[in-house]
Amino acid sequence: MTAATLVHEFVHIAGAPGGNSHAAEKAAGKCGFKPQYNPLILGSIEALGKQLENLA
Ligand SMILES: [Zn+2]
Numbered sequence: 180m181t182a183a184t185l186v187h188e189f190v191h192i193a194g195a196p197g198g199n200s201h202a203a204e205k206a207a208g209k210c211g212f213k214p215q216y217n218p219l220i221l222g223s224i225e226a227l228g229k230q231l232e233n234l235a
Pocket residue numbers: 187188191197203204221222223224
């Protein structure tokens with residue numbers, strides 16, 4: 180799961196959009212992480228940033 184999450188996040192760094200896009204999670208599924216692939220996950224680094232700002 181950790182490796183799948185890293186691939187997901189690297190795909191964002193490589194340019195996959197966040198928000199309502201499913202691109203990063205889909206790419207992780209296509210990179211050998213089918214068991215970890217979650218069709219319900221939407222990418223959102225921006226939302227995570229806002230969440231972290233709210234915690235601070
Ligand atoms: Zn994401």
